[in-house]
Amino acid sequence: MKEVVMRILVIGAGVTGSLLAAGLHQAGHDVTLLARGQRLTDLRRHGVRLAEGDSTVIRQVPVPVVDKPAAEYDLIAVSVRPHQVDSVLDQLTAVDGDVVFMLNWAGGAAPLQKALGPGRVLLASAAGGGTLDGDVIRHRPPGVLTRLARMPIGEPDGRTTPRVQRIVRMFRDAGFHYRIEPDMESRLRSHAAFEVPFGQAVHQAGGPTQLAADPEALRTALRGMRRELTATGGFAPLRKLPEPLLVPVLRSFLRSSLAVNSGLSTISPSSAAEYRHLSEQLRAFSSR
Numbered sequence: 001m002k003e004v005v006m007r008i009l010v011i012g013a014g015v016t017g018s019l020l021a022a023g024l025h026q027a028g029h030d031v032t033l034l035a036r037g038q039r040l041t042d043l044r045r046h047g048v049r050l051a052e053g054d055s056t057v058i059r060q061v062p063v064p065v066v067d068k069p070a071a072e073y074d075l076i077a078v079s080v081r082p083h084q085v086d087s088v089l090d091q092l093t094a095v096d097g098d099v100v101f102m103l104n105w106a107g108g109a110a111p112l113q114k115a116l117g118p119g120r121v122l123l124a125s126a127a128g129g130g131t132l133d134g135d136v137i138r139h140r141p142p143g144v145l146t147r148l149a150r151m152p153i154g155e156p157d158g159r160t161t162p163r164v165q166r167i168v169r170m171f172r173d174a175g176f177h178y179r180i181e182p183d184m185e186s187r188l189r190s191h192a193a194f195e196v197p198f199g200q201a202v203h204q205a206g207g208p209t210q211l212a213a214d215p216e217a218l219r220t221a222l223r224g225m226r227r228e229l230t231a232t233g234g235f236a237p238l239r240k241l242p243e244p245l246l247v248p249v250l251r252s253f254l255r256s257s258l259a260v261n262s263g264l265s266t267i268s269p270s271s272a273a274e275y276r277h278l279s280e281q282l283r284a285f286s287s288r
């Protein structure tokens with residue numbers, strides 16, 4: 001049973017923000033999606049439109065949409081690209097409420113806390129995955145991995161606080177499987193160390209299946225991941241297992257619907273800018 005209806009703002013109406021807002025709306029929360037540009041127009045016209053994988057069946061979820069935040073929320077979820085975070089921080093200084101950053105981010109909590117105040121910030125991985133096809137979010141069909149995998153969320157100092165417990169319960173009730181992670185900063189950094197060389201190799205190849213078909217490019221990407229992960233730690237199997245074992249695993253992942261229906265398939269100036277930004281954050285971390 002849901003305990004309290006939360007008043008939530010989701011900033012960023014792309015793939016993951018729209019999935020999150022639609023799920024929370026369907027679970028009965030008072031959720032609003034903050035959008036801009038053509039996406040704002042599309043959402044005002046149709047609400048969030050969702051389809052599983054390549055399906056022609058489209059579901060519409062009438063999530064309320066705004067172009068400016070109100071003065072206060074119980075929770076603000078930020079679902080933008082890392083290079084877009086500064087513009088969101090500017091928007092959020094005059095808005096009250098806890099803020100959970102749900103994106104790839106290797107810059108730690110400090111700059112976010114400095115801009116918003118130390119008590120307001122939580123860190124999390126993005127909710128769900130998919131691609132934007134026109135105004136339709138094509139998301140991953142549910143599979144064993146998506147059912148079993150638990151996405152991390154946590155306080156910057158690792159404590160298990162009532163608010164992080166409340167947020168995890170709310171997300172789970174809405175179908176997003178989160179777990180409390182005691183070291184979100186390291187977790188996000190390791191994820192970025194894996195994601196940047198892998199994502200850039202996918203870009204260069206022209207897509208996940210194209211990279212799967214090019215073992216030499218895949219081996220180069222794997223070596224890049226290992227270099228980055230040596231600095232950040234984490235993802236031990238990727239660092240330690242022999243290359244001949246890992247390359248086929250990565251190839252089959254790249255051909256799976258999990259990769260094809262994910263941000264890896266989005267080859268855009270925004271995803272290229274995201275990898276550059278994460279790469280700078282990783283460099284700043286290793287040169288500390």
Ligand SMILES: NC(=O)c1ccc[n+]([C@@H]2O[C@H](COP(=O)([O-])OP(=O)(O)OC[C@H]3O[C@@H](n4cnc5c(N)ncnc54)[C@H](OP(=O)(O)O)[C@@H]3O)[C@@H](O)[C@H]2O)c1
Nearest residue numbers: 012013014015016080084087088103104126129130262263
């Ligand atoms: N998609 C996936 O499958 C997936 C999976 C795991 C993790 N992630 C990660 O999750 C994060 C978000 O990814 P995404 O795929 O949801 O990105 P996305 O589809 O590009 O969505 C970002 C949205 O935020 C909007 N935005 C940016 N700054 C804004 C601002 N100041 N005010 C209002 N709207 C703003 C963007 O608008 P514009 O288009 O106008 O810039 C865009 O609509 C990334 O770090 C990504 O790597 C994604």
